[in-house]
Amino acid sequence: MTATVPPGAATAQGEARLLIDGQLGEAIAGKRYDNVNPATEEVLGQTADAGPEDMDRAIAAARRAFDETEWSTDRELRKRCLAQLQAALEDEKEALRAELVAEAGAPLAVTHIAQLEWPLADGLRAPMELIDTFPWERELPATNLFGPSRRAVWKEPVGVVAAIVPWNFPFEVTINKLGPALAAGNTVVLKPAPDTPWNATRIGRIVAERTDIPAGVVNVVATSDNAVAELLVTDPRVDMVSFTGSTAVGRRIVALSAPTMKRTLLELGGKSAMIVLDDADLAAVLPQAGMGACMHAGQGCALTTRVLLPRSRYEQGVEILAAVFSQLPYGDPTNPQNIAGPQINARQRDRVLAYIEKGRAEGARVVVGGGRPSHLPKGYFVEPTLLADVDNGMTVAREEIFGPVLAVLPYDDDAHAVRIANDSPYGLSGAVFSASLDRGLATARQIRTGSINVNGGMFYGSDAPYGGYKQSGQGRQGGIEGFEQHLQSKTVGYAG
Numbered sequence: 001m002t003a004t005v006p007p008g009a010a011t012a013q014g015e016a017r018l019l020i021d022g023q024l025g026e027a028i029a030g031k032r033y034d035n036v037n038p039a040t041e042e043v044l045g046q047t048a049d050a051g052p053e054d055m056d057r058a059i060a061a062a063r064r065a066f067d068e069t070e071w072s073t074d075r076e077l078r079k080r081c082l083a084q085l086q087a088a089l090e091d092e093k094e095a096l097r098a099e100l101v102a103e104a105g106a107p108l109a110v111t112h113i114a115q116l117e118w119p120l121a122d123g124l125r126a127p128m129e130l131i132d133t134f135p136w137e138r139e140l141p142a143t144n145l146f147g148p149s150r151r152a153v154w155k156e157p158v159g160v161v162a163a164i165v166p167w168n169f170p171f172e173v174t175i176n177k178l179g180p181a182l183a184a185g186n187t188v189v190l191k192p193a194p195d196t197p198w199n200a201t202r203i204g205r206i207v208a209e210r211t212d213i214p215a216g217v218v219n220v221v222a223t224s225d226n227a228v229a230e231l232l233v234t235d236p237r238v239d240m241v242s243f244t245g246s247t248a249v250g251r252r253i254v255a256l257s258a259p260t261m262k263r264t265l266l267e268l269g270g271k272s273a274m275i276v277l278d279d280a281d282l283a284a285v286l287p288q289a290g291m292g293a294c295m296h297a298g299q300g301c302a303l304t305t306r307v308l309l310p311r312s313r314y315e316q317g318v319e320i321l322a323a324v325f326s327q328l329p330y331g332d333p334t335n336p337q338n339i340a341g342p343q344i345n346a347r348q349r350d351r352v353l354a355y356i357e358k359g360r361a362e363g364a365r366v367v368v369g370g371g372r373p374s375h376l377p378k379g380y381f382v383e384p385t386l387l388a389d390v391d392n393g394m395t396v397a398r399e400e401i402f403g404p405v406l407a408v409l410p411y412d413d414d415a416h417a418v419r420i421a422n423d424s425p426y427g428l429s430g431a432v433f434s435a436s437l438d439r440g441l442a443t444a445r446q447i448r449t450g451s452i453n454v455n456g457g458m459f460y461g462s463d464a465p466y467g468g469y470k471q472s473g474q475g476r477q478g479g480i481e482g483f484e485q486h487l488q489s490k491t492v493g494y495a496g
Contacts, residue, residue, distance in 0.1 A: 013045035014099055014198030015205045018054060018222060021061035022215025024208050028053045033224045035197060038105040038342040039333050039379040047197040050223040055189075055231045058219035062160045062187040063237045065216030072157050072185040075131050077212070082182060084211040085203075086124045089175075092206070093120060096171060096199060104170060104196045105341040105380075107333045110296050114172055118460065123175035126462035127183035130483050140491075147495060154490040157185035158263060159239030161486065162232035164253075165200065166245045167193035167344050168299040168402075173244045174200055176462055176477055181242065182217070184486035189219045189238070191229050195344050197222040236260045240486070243267070244301075246400070247426075247471045265475040265485050267301070267467055269400040270428030273421035274304040275443060277414065277434040282309075282317050285433045288456065290324040290339075292431065293406035294384045297330070297340045298352075301472075302429035302451065306390075306397060308417050311410040318367060318388045318408055325368040325386040330404070331376055340404050342380040349380040352403030356385055359396035364407070365389045392420050400426070418446045427469030429453075450476070 016032065017024040026032075031049040036042070050058075066072055089096070097116055100106045106115045140151035163177040170193060181188050192200035204220030207213050223229055232238055233256040240263040243253050247268040257264055274292055276285055292304040309317040333341035343349040349372075356370050369385035382403050390397050390407040397407050411417040421430060431453045434440035440454045450468040451459045459466075465476035476482050 014047075014103070015201040016045065016047050017201060017205070018048045018050055018058075019201070019204030019208055019218065019220040020054060020058045021064075021219065022208060024205060027051055028057075033194065035103055036195075036345070037102050038195075038344050039381075041378055041380070044102055044198075047201065047222050049225070050221045050228055051225070052228055052231060055221055055223070055228050058189045058221045059160065059232070059235050059237050061216035062189050062219055065214055066157070066159050066187040069214045069217070071187065071214055071217050075185075078183055078185065079128055079131050081211050081213045082124050082128045082179070085206065085213070086128075088206045088210040089120060089124075089203070092202065096120075096202065099198050099202065100171060100196075101333050103198050104167060105333050105344060106296060107338045107341045108336045109339055114300075114460065115169055115296070116171055119172040119175045119462065122462040123172070124179045124183075126478070127179040127483060130180075130480070131183050134480070134483060143493075149493045149495055152492045152494075154492060155484075155487045156490055158486055158488055159186060160237060161186045161188050161240045161242055162238050163188050163190045164229065164232065164241065164243045164245070165190065165192050167195040168296065168301075170196040171199045174203065177242050177244075178203075178218070179462065180478070180483045181486050182213075184483060186240070186486055187217045189221060189232060191232060192220070192222055194222070194224045230256060233257050233262070234260070238262060240265065242477075242485075244477075250473065263485075265477065266473040267477055268428075268471060268473040269426055270301045270303075270468065270472050271306060271398065271400055271424050271426045272302060272304045272429040272431070272449065273306040273308055273424075273447075274431040275308045275411075275417045275421055275433070275447075276310070276317065277417070277432065277439060277443065278310040278313060279435040279439070280433040281435070282313060282320055286317060286320045287324050289321060289406060290328050290384070294325075294328055294330070294340045294404040297343055297382065298404040299344065299348075299402055301400070304429070304431050305401065305406060306392075306421075307406060307408050308411050308420055309408060310417075311412055314408075314410040318386075321386055321406070321408060322367050325384050325406070328384045328404075330384055331373070331381070340384060343382060343403060344380065346380055348402065349382055352382050352401055352405065355396055355399070355401045355403065356382075356387070356405060359387050359390070359394065359405075359407075362394045362396070363389065363391070364394060364396055369404075392423055398424065414443060418443065422446075422448045425471045428472035429468075
């Protein structure tokens with residue numbers, strides 16, 4: 001890894017303008033809001049702050065573009081435009097990297113994996129390939145009801161998609177929403193998180209200046225006002241809401257979208273468990289638990305934030321984890337050695353610290369960390385924190401903390417470990433480690449989650465369906481399953 005953040009990139013002004021109906025511009029009311037660097041607490045610059053009139057224009061543009069342009073029917077146009085977008089993003093990759101480090105507090109090291117490099121590699125390419133290979137039409141057996149009939153199934157785009165993106169992995173989520181939605185023939189209103197707008201507004205500028213995407217097909221509307229964002233959920237001109245974020249907001253989206261019966265794709269919270277079976281090599285496996293809980297300061301919904309250790313080896317495991325957490329590199333996100341940077345804002349930092357105190361109060365033992373780092377007086381940092389002697393009924397074992405906090409729980413046997421892992425309102429991801437691959441896979445089959453890693457194997461990829469069981473969401477993003485989320489099925493019977 002040789003790339004570094006260019007000098008001055010952390011304070012350079014990003015793209016401030018909205019993209020609505022093919023035009024880059026300010027909010028109608030002229031409002032802007034500050035974009036703050038969470039590692040330094042300094043204002044990076046400003047972004048146009050959309051009001052309800054801007055969102056109304058964007059929805060109208062997306063509706064018109066779907067109903068009146070060739071975008072929904074011309075697959076070759078879609079392929080050409082997505083290839084243009086891919087090429088332009090690759091041209092601006094290093095600027096994107098610097099932007100993600102600055103506005104999201106993303107460690108530079110993490111931009112070389114899931115923050116930037118991985119999704120840039122296939123977030124558009126995988127759905128572009130499906131334009132050619134997906135079965136857009138299929139024949140059904142003929143029938144003889146009221147005379148001979150031939151039958152077929154046609155796949156058609158859903159319509160206008162509202163893509164609502166979180167702040168933790170903003171580019172990754174954005175590109176994995178835009179890719180399938182656009183490749184399937186939909187139009188999009190993209191609403192980035194208020195804390196991380198510039199990676200999205202950069203995409204808006206690229207769409208406007210460097211692609212042939214028709215006006216209105218992609219709209220990028222940044223706003224600091226949740227009421228403006230919620231217009232996407234209630235407006236009858238929007239056909240689908242694709243949301244990644246907290247379960248609480250996901251529930252609200254379901255409730256608000258119900259009157260207009262919108263399709264919802266929801267990738268929500270998680271409290272994923274790493275099960276370390278009693279035959280595993282603890283010294284080899286447990287260092288991965290530090291990355292699994294603390295990468296990007298624990299701000300990842302699929303991160304494994306509960307580690308389950310066999311009771312017979314529990315103290316040995318906690319000792320190894322204590323050494324791991326004591327040496328985890330964190331701090332300045334521009335330092336390529338660090339895997340954890342700041343929390344996204346002061347509110348999130350204080351929320352994480354409150355969870356740690358709740359853990360203490362309920363009987364958890366703080367082995368490492370537990371507070372704000374004294375050597376980092378600026379920035380929204382929390383120490384990597386290891387909590388031992390956790391019971392699965394404790395708040396820190398049941399609720400998503402979204403910070404660099406790992407809860408360690410003992411179990412008696414394999415069946416007990418499975419019960420603990422599944423005893424959660426969430427079911428997003430997880431991991432199993434065993435000296436026996438067969439045993440690890442057999443355990444993984446019993447875990448009620450939408451994705452799982454066994455012995456360090458990775459499921460990630462834009463060609464892989466990703467989503468959760470239970471309160472971790474509805475539907476899947478990525479792969480054929482995710483592509484089909486963005487399509488309607490029309491069944492046709494015809495004679496002659």
